Amino acid sequence: CVHCFKKCNGRRALHNHVRYCNDNPDKEAIAKKRKKNNDRGAHCGACGQDFNKKN
Known part of the structure; x- marks a missing residue:
């Protein structure tokens, strides 16, 4: 580790x-x-839309 x-x-x-x-x-x-990023869900690079995560 570098830290x-x-x-x-x-x-x-x-x-x-x-x-x-802990030292980072x-x-x-x-x-x-x-x-x-986890709360946002998936992101589509083609249309730029964010999608909710699904269970």
Whole structure:
């Protein structure tokens, strides 16, 4: 990790750890952005419309 001294076994594990690392100064901004994207749902690149998430 670039913020702490944890070693990760793979790229995916490293990417996920950096997102939630306690030493990451952008942790709150990342969490807000991910929540906003999850609340919005899917986005169509062709028509530019946002769709609600479905269960």
